[in-house]
Amino acid sequence: MILKKFSILILLALTLPAYIxxxxxxxxxxxxxxxxxxxxTYHPDEALGITxxxxxxxxxxxxxxxxxRFSMWRFNAGLRYEAYLPPLAGYDPNYQGxxxxxxFVEYGDEKLQVxxxxxxxxxxxxxxxxxYEQWDLGYDNSFNGxxxxxxxxxGLNFKALIGVQRxxxxxFADDNRGIVRGFDGELMLNDAFNALKExxxxxxxxxxxxxxxxxxxxxxxxxxxxxxEYQLPANVASAGGRVSISNGGFNFYTEYTHKFNNPSAFNNxxxxxxxxLLSSLSYSQKGIGVYIAAKRIDNMSYKSKMTxxxxxxxxxxxxxxxxxxxxxxxxxxxxxxxLNGEAAIQGQIIYTIPKGTKLGGKYGTKLELNYSRVxxxxxxxxxxxxPVDSTGTLGYKAPWFKFGDLYYxxxxxxxxxxxxxxxxxxxxxxxxxxxxxxxxxxxxxxxxHAHEYNIDFTYKLSSTKSLRLxxxxxxxxQDKGDWAMLMLEYNIAPKWFFSIMDQYxxxxxxxxxxxxxxxxxxxxxxxxxxxxxxxxxxREGLLCVGGVCRQVPASNGxxxxxxxxx
Amino acid sequence: xxxxxIARIIILIILSAFIIPACDIVEDPxxxxxxxxxxxxxxxxxxxxxxxxxxxxxxxxxPAAAEEAHKLKTIYGExxxxxxxxxxxxxxxxPSGDFTAxxxxxxxxxxxxxxxxxxxxxxxxNRTEFSGSRILLKDSWEAAAAIxxxxxxxxEIIITNTYNTGTSKLDCLLETEFLKDMDxxxxxxxxxxxxxxxxxxxxxxxxxxxxxxNHVLRGSMNGTWGDVVGTDGQAISGSALTNSxxxxxxxxxxADNCSVVAFVYNTTTNEVVQAEEKxxxx
Numbered sequence: 108m109i110l111k112k113f114s115i116l117i118l119l120a121l122t123l124p125a126y127i128x129x130x131x132x133x134x135x136x137x138x139x140x141x142x143x144x145x146x147x148t149y150h151p152d153e154a155l156g157i158t159x160x161x162x163x164x165x166x167x168x169x170x171x172x173x174x175x176r177f178s179m180w181r182f183n184a185g186l187r188y189e190a191y192l193p194p195l196a197g198y199d200p201n202y203q204g205x206x207x208x209x210x211f212v213e214y215g216d217e218k219l220q221v222x223x224x225x226x227x228x229x230x231x232x233x234x235x236x237x238x239y240e241q242w243d244l245g246y247d248n249s250f251n252g253x254x255x256x257x258x259x260x261x262g263l264n265f266k267a268l269i270g271v272q273r274x275x276x277x278x279f280a281d282d283n284r285g286i287v288r289g290f291d292g293e294l295m296l297n298d299a300f301n302a303l304k305e306x307x308x309x310x311x312x313x314x315x316x317x318x319x320x321x322x323x324x325x326x327x328x329x330x331x332x333x334x335x336e337y338q339l340p341a342n343v344a345s346a347g348g349r350v351s352i353s354n355g356g357f358n359f360y361t362e363y364t365h366k367f368n369n370p371s372a373f374n375n376x377x378x379x380x381x382x383x384l385l386s387s388l389s390y391s392q393k394g395i396g397v398y399i400a401a402k403r404i405d406n407m408s409y410k411s412k413m414t415x416x417x418x419x420x421x422x423x424x425x426x427x428x429x430x431x432x433x434x435x436x437x438x439x440x441x442x443x444x445x446l447n448g449e450a451a452i453q454g455q456i457i458y459t460i461p462k463g464t465k466l467g468g469k470y471g472t473k474l475e476l477n478y479s480r481v482x483x484x485x486x487x488x489x490x491x492x493x494p495v496d497s498t499g500t501l502g503y504k505a506p507w508f509k510f511g512d513l514y515y516x517x518x519x520x521x522x523x524x525x526x527x528x529x530x531x532x533x534x535x536x537x538x539x540x541x542x543x544x545x546x547x548x549x550x551x552x553x554x555x556h557a558h559e560y561n562i563d564f565t566y567k568l569s570s571t572k573s574l575r576l577x578x579x580x581x582x583x584x585q586d587k588g589d590w591a592m593l594m595l596e597y598n599i600a601p602k603w604f605f606s607i608m609d610q611y612x613x614x615x616x617x618x619x620x621x622x623x624x625x626x627x628x629x630x631x632x633x634x635x636x637x638x639x640x641x642x643x644x645x646r647e648g649l650l651c652v653g654g655v656c657r658q659v660p661a662s663n664g665x666x667x668x669x670x671x672x673x
Numbered sequence: 674x675x676x677x678x679i680a681r682i683i684i685l686i687i688l689s690a691f692i693i694p695a696c697d698i699v700e701d702p703x704x705x706x707x708x709x710x711x712x713x714x715x716x717x718x719x720x721x722x723x724x725x726x727x728x729x730x731x732x733x734x735x736p737a738a739a740e741e742a743h744k745l746k747t748i749y750g751e752x753x754x755x756x757x758x759x760x761x762x763x764x765x766x767x768p769s770g771d772f773t774a775x776x777x778x779x780x781x782x783x784x785x786x787x788x789x790x791x792x793x794x795x796x797x798x799n800r801t802e803f804s805g806s807r808i809l810l811k812d813s814w815e816a817a818a819a820i821x822x823x824x825x826x827x828x829e830i831i832i833t834n835t836y837n838t839g840t841s842k843l844d845c846l847l848e849t850e851f852l853k854d855m856d857x858x859x860x861x862x863x864x865x866x867x868x869x870x871x872x873x874x875x876x877x878x879x880x881x882x883x884x885x886x887n888h889v890l891r892g893s894m895n896g897t898w899g900d901v902v903g904t905d906g907q908a909i910s911g912s913a914l915t916n917s918x919x920x921x922x923x924x925x926x927x928a929d930n931c932s933v934v935a936f937v938y939n940t941t942t943n944e945v946v947q948a949e950e951k952x953x954x955x
């Protein structure tokens with residue numbers, strides 16, 4: 108009912124600008140929006156194991172949204188309509204349906220801003236609180252409630268929020284999930300104190316406190332014919348602090364979050380406190396960028412529903428320290444953050460050999476090196492008689508500087524060079540060690556060691572036409588074996604795009620699975636409008652963005668994507 | 674200026690006071706042993722589960738099942754309502770000898786035929802399937818009860834007994850409230866059970882002449898299958914429905930050891946959604 112009323116208000120607001128413009132009332136009213144429709148047909152494909160009974164008659168699926176924002180004077184409003192009819196394969200089927208899951212009204216000036224309705228928010232890097240929306244993942248953990256941002260003096264900012272998180276299409280009722288409350292303060296020393304205004308070293312301090320209230324249902328455990336009841340905390344809090352120091356090209360950032368006892372389905376109802384520490388140091392100046400970072404997280408899943416296991420209702424977000432690769436076969440083995448515990452390091456160097464030097468040539472040469480390594484924690488039993496991760500206990504001990512099994516390692520090197528006016532070349536090598544048993548949950552599966560080579564060659568035929576050839580090869584003795592990929596792309600800028608691609612799993616140890624995954628695609632672009640069509644096979648695998656992943660099943664069919672914005 | 678700053682600081686302190694206490698620290702032990710079942714807090718309801726033990730005085734294996742039921746009763750306390758139903762061949766009394774007592778009832782005989790027990794002892798836990806079967810050997814009762822007792826309470830039953838010791842007349846008022854909307858129609862059964870009856874029982878070791886029979890179904894105030902809850906058996910959230918009955922406790926029954934067992938079940942699935950027990954004499 109309330110939603111309906113607000114929808115009417117917002118629609119009224121959207122029709123106002125024309126009237127206001129006609130009246131020439133100041134306030135600079137603007138309306139922006141964007142729309143996207145992703146639809147796919149699904150055909151039986153015996154080789155992929157897709158039969159009519161798998162499809163269950165759902166041979167056409169669609170995800171789509173329309174997002175509209177209105178602003179005038181100190182007032183903002185917006186809404187997003189979404190439809191999953193039914194959701195594309197690989198998206199959570201609970202999203203099936205359509206409606207307006209997101210709307211808000213906002214008012215504010217430089218000092219104070221108040222938001223009512225749905226909003227996205229992040230404290231620091233998000234290790235204590237982050238809500239965001241990622242269309243490709245089908246991920247949305249927006250808050251529905253109230254938020255206040257307050258800046259009493261220059262350089263000092265506060266945020267306070269209260270709300271419930273999106274849970275598919277389910278309205279908040281009967282305590283079906285928790286209520287999240289958060290507070291964040293940030294002090295920019297150089298802006299707050301006149302004496303530091305001119306100082307080259309910039310320092311920002313931040314602190315946050317977040318708490319979840321959830322009505323606890325009785326949960327019991329029968330052990331040796333004795334019934335036990337879990338003592339569950341209705342209020343689960345976490346607190347964190349952060350420091351950012353920068354000087355010239357250097358930037359140091361560190362953030363620590365402590366989460367108090369949070370027994371949940373995700374951690375098998377253990378009562379250990381959670382901890383997360385992330386530190387990074389970077390340096391950049393023209394032509395060179397260096398980044399090193401380290402992270403340790405322990406028992407850091409933090410959801411606003413104790414029993415939830417799906418990718419929903421996360422209060423926080425743990426940033427990944429693994430490189431987000433671009434090329435297709437590099438993403439056969441993507442890393443998913445292990446929220447129950449991991450320790451990671453990452454180092455990255457980007458260097459551009461200057462123009463006019465022997466190695467740099469006429470246009471310069473870009474080199475990039477990246478190294479990432481992730482281990483599990485060294486979990487030890489809290490007592491001889493209590494196995495690690497035992498429910499209803501503190502779970503385990505994990506010494507700070509001891510690490511468990513290797514979860515993931517990648518070493519990558521890339522070389523990008525423009526040769527003459529017409530040719531651009533990008534060569535990349537990646538080595539990945541991938542603990543498929545942990546990351547994808549395949550018990551007993553062997554660690555995957557993979558080498559991946561890419562050659563990306565672009566030839567400019569004219570000022571508007573270009574041809575791009577991409578060859579990728581993945582070599583591994585484990586899992587599905589070797590892959591090769593060839594893609595040819597023809598661009599007629601700025602309107603047309605055509606491509607054909609084949610991914611071939613020629614090294615699959617099962618002969619009948621040595622399949623070709625071919626796709627032919629085209630796109631038409633006109634200003635903000637984009638229509639693309641594709642036909643072919645999609646290989647199964649994980650799709651990850653920022654360490655958050657969803658499983659994509661194999662499919663065969665036509666795809667159409669339409670998007671526009673104004 | 675100074676006042677303004679102080680006012681701001683006060684506002685911030687007040688604001689943070691709303692958030693900082695929002696943390697519950699649980700100290701060890703994290704698991705509390707539950708004796709006597711889960712005790713509902715004020716205004717709360719728990720799921721109470723009906724365990725029916727089909728037995729007979731001449732059944733040598735049956736005392737082990739009664740022991741199992743008793744053990745579960747010590748774990749779950751008031752959350753478990755026991756009903757011992759004497760039915761089948763082992764319950765037929767002899768004209769003379771040790772087993773002359775009559776514990777059979779019309780209701781027990783009806784239920785025995787309806788559920789078609791292949792042997793004795795057998796049990797029903799909320800008349801709900803567990804691992805593919807509704808009829809359960811005693812070894813499955815504990816696991817089935819664990820599942821059923823963890824379910825959310827959907828119905829609340831309040832029994833009010835008024836017993837006249839002079840006339841042995843029992844007036845029983847049942848107030849039933851559905852805590853959520855549910856499909857189907859629901860009946861309420863109101864049985865009378867008696868405990869502490871001393872009479873012979875066949876056991877694996879021979880006849881026990883001073884065996885204590887507990888939770889024995891003695892009769893029903895509204896037949897084998899009960900009556901619709903309220904006037905139409907519809908489960909509408911928040912509706913408080915009443916049923917009332919009268920019954921004269923026959924001579925030979927010890928009213929001090931008798932109690933009323935009431936349970937609400939779905940008339941299509943026969944699954945019991947809530948049970949309650951109240952002594953006749955408080």
